[in-house]
Amino acid sequence: MNVVRFAPGVTLVPSSAGVVLLSVFQAATQHFHEDWLVTSGSDSHTTGAHPTGEAFDVSVFAWNPTQVVERYHWLVTMLGPLFYVQYEVPESSVVLALQAIQVVSAKATGPHLHCQRARGTVYPPTTVSA
Numbered sequence: 001m002n003v004v005r006f007a008p009g010v011t012l013v014p015s016s017a018g019v020v021l022l023s024v025f026q027a028a029t030q031h032f033h034e035d036w037l038v039t040s041g042s043d044s045h046t047t048g049a050h051p052t053g054e055a056f057d058v059s060v061f062a063w064n065p066t067q068v069v070e071r072y073h074w075l076v077t078m079l080g081p082l083f084y085v086q087y088e089v090p091e092s093s094v095v096l097a098l099q100a101i102q103v104v105s106a107k108a109t110g111p112h113l114h115c116q117r118a119r120g121t122v123y124p125p126t127t128v129s130a
């Protein structure tokens with residue numbers, strides 16, 4: 001059985017968006033038959049969606065570039081338009097396939113998949129279309 005694991009120091013703040021993210025991560029462990037490692041939850045960030053429990057970072061160190069791209073697109077599909085995923089790197093990748101999905105951030109301590117509710121939105125949405 002594969003599971004979602006948490007790196008030492010990761011903390012969680014309960015949020016509805018966080019439940020969706022962790023649920024999709026758990027589904028991923030079953031779909032890809034591997035453990036996933038959350039490297040940041042509500043810790044390590046003072047701004048954005050992390051402190052409110054609405055963003056998580058996932059380690060990519062166990063994956064080759066093809067696997068990173070595959071998991072990125074799988075997450076985008078599974079999370080849908082109310083969330084977004086970015087492959088965040090401290091400096092540009094040398095791999096073309098990774099360049100296509102990367103977001104270079106000098107603040108990133110290493111390559112990871114950043115997943116959160118869509119920017120500028122609240123989750124769950126305050127209005128529901130019937």
Ligand SMILES: [Zn+2]
Pocket residue numbers: 040050055056057113114115
């Ligand atoms: Zn993040």
